[in-house]
Amino acid sequence: MTCVRPDNPASSDAARPIAVFDSGLGGLTVVRRILDRMPGEDVVYLGDSARVPYGIKSPETVREFALQDAAFLMQFDPKLLVVACNTASAVAIEALRENIPVPVVGVVEPAARQAATLAGDGDIGVIGTEGTIDSGAHAAALSRLGVQGEILAAAAPLLVPIVEEGRAQDDPIVLSVLTDYLHELQRKRAAVLILGCTHYPLLMRAIAKLMGPETVLLDPGAATAEAVADVLGELGLNSNRPSGTLRCHSTDNPQRFARVARRFLGRDVGDVIRVGTDELVAVRHKGVTS
Amino acid sequence: MTCVRPDNPASSDAARPIAVFDSGLGGLTVVRRILDRMPGEDVVYLGDSARVPYGIKSPETVREFALQDAAFLMQFDPKLLVVACNTASAVAIEALRENIPVPVVGVVEPAARQAATLAGDGDIGVIGTEGTIDSGAHAAALSRLGVQGEILAAAAPLLVPIVEEGRAQDDPIVLSVLTDYLHELQRKRAAVLILGCTHYPLLMRAIAKLMGPETVLLDPGAATAEAVADVLGELGLNSNRPSGTLRCHSTDNPQRFARVARRFLGRDVGDVIRVGTDELVAVRHKGVTS
Numbered sequence: 001m002t003c004v005r006p007d008n009p010a011s012s013d014a015a016r017p018i019a020v021f022d023s024g025l026g027g028l029t030v031v032r033r034i035l036d037r038m039p040g041e042d043v044v045y046l047g048d049s050a051r052v053p054y055g056i057k058s059p060e061t062v063r064e065f066a067l068q069d070a071a072f073l074m075q076f077d078p079k080l081l082v083v084a085c086n087t088a089s090a091v092a093i094e095a096l097r098e099n100i101p102v103p104v105v106g107v108v109e110p111a112a113r114q115a116a117t118l119a120g121d122g123d124i125g126v127i128g129t130e131g132t133i134d135s136g137a138h139a140a141a142l143s144r145l146g147v148q149g150e151i152l153a154a155a156a157p158l159l160v161p162i163v164e165e166g167r168a169q170d171d172p173i174v175l176s177v178l179t180d181y182l183h184e185l186q187r188k189r190a191a192v193l194i195l196g197c198t199h200y201p202l203l204m205r206a207i208a209k210l211m212g213p214e215t216v217l218l219d220p221g222a223a224t225a226e227a228v229a230d231v232l233g234e235l236g237l238n239s240n241r242p243s244g245t246l247r248c249h250s251t252d253n254p255q256r257f258a259r260v261a262r263r264f265l266g267r268d269v270g271d272v273i274r275v276g277t278d279e280l281v282a283v284r285h286k287g288v289t290s
Numbered sequence: 291m292t293c294v295r296p297d298n299p300a301s302s303d304a305a306r307p308i309a310v311f312d313s314g315l316g317g318l319t320v321v322r323r324i325l326d327r328m329p330g331e332d333v334v335y336l337g338d339s340a341r342v343p344y345g346i347k348s349p350e351t352v353r354e355f356a357l358q359d360a361a362f363l364m365q366f367d368p369k370l371l372v373v374a375c376n377t378a379s380a381v382a383i384e385a386l387r388e389n390i391p392v393p394v395v396g397v398v399e400p401a402a403r404q405a406a407t408l409a410g411d412g413d414i415g416v417i418g419t420e421g422t423i424d425s426g427a428h429a430a431a432l433s434r435l436g437v438q439g440e441i442l443a444a445a446a447p448l449l450v451p452i453v454e455e456g457r458a459q460d461d462p463i464v465l466s467v468l469t470d471y472l473h474e475l476q477r478k479r480a481a482v483l484i485l486g487c488t489h490y491p492l493l494m495r496a497i498a499k500l501m502g503p504e505t506v507l508l509d510p511g512a513a514t515a516e517a518v519a520d521v522l523g524e525l526g527l528n529s530n531r532p533s534g535t536l537r538c539h540s541t542d543n544p545q546r547f548a549r550v551a552r553r554f555l556g557r558d559v560g561d562v563i564r565v566g567t568d569e570l571v572a573v574r575h576k577g578v579t580s
Contacts, residue, residue: 050351051341051567056454058543061340064566158463161451164346173448173470176463253348276354277341278575281568 014237017042017247018228019078021069024052025257026160026198027084028264030107031246033221034082037229040239043246044076050251050277053160055129055197059091062131066092068280070100072249075283078102079237082228086196086220087129090137103231108132108196110227111220112141115192118216122191123149125215127156127181132196152190156181156197163199169206178203182210194218202263248272251280304527307332307537308518309368311359314342315547316450316488317374318554320397321536323511324372327519330529333536334366340541340567343450345419345487349381352421356382358570360390362539365573368392369527372518376486376510377419380427393521398422398486400517401510402431405482408506412481413440415505417471420445422486442480446471446487453489459496468493472500484508492553538562541570 018038020031024047031043046069048054054062066088070081081104083089083096089106096104115124124147126138133155142151158177167174185193193215195201201219208217232238246269250257254272261269310321314337321333336359338344344352356378360371371394373379373386379396386394405414414437416428423445432441448467457464475483483505485491491509498507522528536559540547544562551559 050347050355052346056342057340058546061542064568065340157455158448158451161448165447173463173466176466180463252351256348277567278354278571281571285568 013079014239015042015241016077016079016237017044018080018082019044019046019070019073019076020082020084021046021048021066021073021088022084022198023047023054023065023087024049025260025264028261028269029198029201029219030082030084030221030224032265033225034228035244035246037225038232038239040241040244042239042244044073044078045246045248046073046275047248047250047257048277048280049253049257053129054085054087055131055160056157057131059131059135062088063092063095066096067099068277068284070096071284072275072280074100079235080105080228080231082224083107084198084224086198087131090128090132090135103235105224105227105231107198107220107224108137109141110223111194111196111218112138112145114223115194115218116142116145116147118218119147119149119191121148123152123188125152125154125185125188125190125193126196127154127159127185127193127200128196129160130155130157138194138196149191150188152185152188154181154185159203160197160199163202169203174203174206175210178206178210182207185215186211190215192216192218194220196220198264246270249275251275251277303369304529305332305531306367306369306527307334308370308372309334309336309360309363309366310372310374311336311338311356311363311378312374312488313337313344313355313377314339315550315554318551318559319488319491319509320372320374320511320514322555323515324518325534325536327515328522328529328534330531330534332529332534334363334368335536335538336363336565337538337540337547338567338570339543339547343419344375344377345421345450346447347421349421349425352378353382353385356386357389358567358574360386361574362565362570364390369525370395370518370521372514373397374488374514376488377421380418380422380425393525395514395517395521397488397510397514398427399431400513401484401486401508402428402435404513405484405508406432406435406437408508409437409439409481411438413442413478415442415444415475415480415483416486417444417446417449417475417483417490418486419450420447428484428486439481440478442475442478444471444475449493450487450489453492459493464493464496465500468496468500472497475505476501480505482506482508484510486510488554536560539565541565541567
């Protein structure tokens with residue numbers, strides 16, 4: 001169960017895929033940006049829909065799940081691993097870097113870098129899951145970058161289920177929940193608001209309306225795709241093919257995954273392969289192999 | 291790893307514990323009713339907080355998780371298994387009965403029996419997770435009981451995260467979400483409303499206010515405790531001790547479990563033991579033993 005590319009065993013390092021995981025479907029918003037930026041790359045994706053969400057769970061559990069997800073993806077011999085989940089990026093990035101023998105790019109650090117550039121001396125807001133906000137990962141990354149403005153973080157636990165439920169952005173419930181979470185950020189007129197969860201870009205229009213034109217909304221997907229391009233460029237690992245493939249795996253309900261994926265990815269996702277969480281546990285216990 | 295009662299190997303069958311599992315903490319509302327009704331019973335509880343919620347996941351995944359949860363609890367040599375989770379009761383009760391060598395009591399059938407008695411010729415409403423409502427389990431159980439009135443079922447996906455977030459029952463967001471889900475049931479003046487998820491009794495006051503005095507709200511916990519008492523009585527397995535013990539396990543974050551449990555159980559839960567989901571997978575793969 002090591003490298004799964006028997007059809008092309010002589011492939012160069014640059015032809016190896018980019019591996020991406022998330023707690024569910026939301027990470028496809030990051031895949032979308034990667035494919036827009038680097039259409040020649042192959043992407044292999046794992047969504048852990050059977051154990052979603054990660055954002056309400058303890059750092060220890062999220063780290064263990066993230067290591068299992070990564071161990072599964074390492075079987076595809078990727079050249080780089082993207083942690084598309086904000087919660088896993090916030091609490092598991094170090095554990096992943098210690099255990100995974102390829103570069104690991106999360107969504108928190110690229111978002112923080114872009115926010116620092118955009119905000120100047122202004123304040124920076126972050127909304128995310130409980131796990132992401134409690135970790136303080138964005139604040140720590142912004143502080144390492146020497147950001148001077150105030151950092152305003154707010155957990156927004158109902159937004160993921162609201163997006164999953166498929167409510168319209170002008171639904172009164174959506175607007176009242178957003179108002180509840182954002183009123184402090186509105187009042188303080190944050191210069192930048194980091195949408196610190198892959199589901200939130202799907203509420204971009206409603207959030208923009210509430211925050212007004214003074215606040216730049218930052219979807220970490222684009223910054224993350226840029227960070228991936230930078231790392232591949234430095235390592236000379238950019239694919240030179242005209243187009244790549246996307247191969248999706250889900251730990252639950254591949255049909256539902258395929259159906260809902262279009263909202264996140266902006267295109268059809270093709271066939272989705274089901275992988276049981278017991279298989280993830282088994283691969284992890286065998287050890288991470290590349 | 292079979293019977294874990296080495297301190298009391300000669301214990302009679304009646305002294306064996308009642309095993310209870312749920313996707314998380316909510317099942318403690320059922321445990322509360324069991325302890326009120328049968329204070330002499332020992333209860334061993336497993337909350338699968340690492341993989342919560344079950345209500346948004348496929349029937350196949352919920353069945354597999356339920357079989358793992360049950361396999362773990364069978365190690366305590368219980369005399370009876372209670373499925374306190376409505377979603378697992380709705381989609382996994384048959385698989386559990388086929389695989390578990392002790393009586394299995396779910397929360398759907400007792401609730402349906404009580405609703406049928408209370409409703410007379412009136413309509414019966416059910417609210418629950420997507421998984422519970424999509425399964426049609428309540429409607430099927432009510433139909434088997436020959437219920438004549440209309441059965442009105444509504445999925446209410448935001449209520450679990452709202453309860454988990456700890457919002458007050460008079461929070462305007464709670465009231466507007468409830469109004470959104472309940473307006474059809476209000477309009478049709480259901481005689482009984484089954485609260486088909488263990489979290490919903492924590493919103494009882496707000497739901498009662500919206501539904502008005504004509505609708506009886508049915509918390510399945512009491513009916514389930516009665517069904518457990520009936521089965522134990524028929525088998526002559528009632529404990530005759532004055533008081534029993536409660537032993538709780540959680541697959542995530544035992545400290546948080548112990549802290550929040552009080553809201554569901556109405557009393558302190560004591561020390562909570564953490565069990566990794568990888569241990570559940572391992573026990574299940576070794577086979578269900580009693």
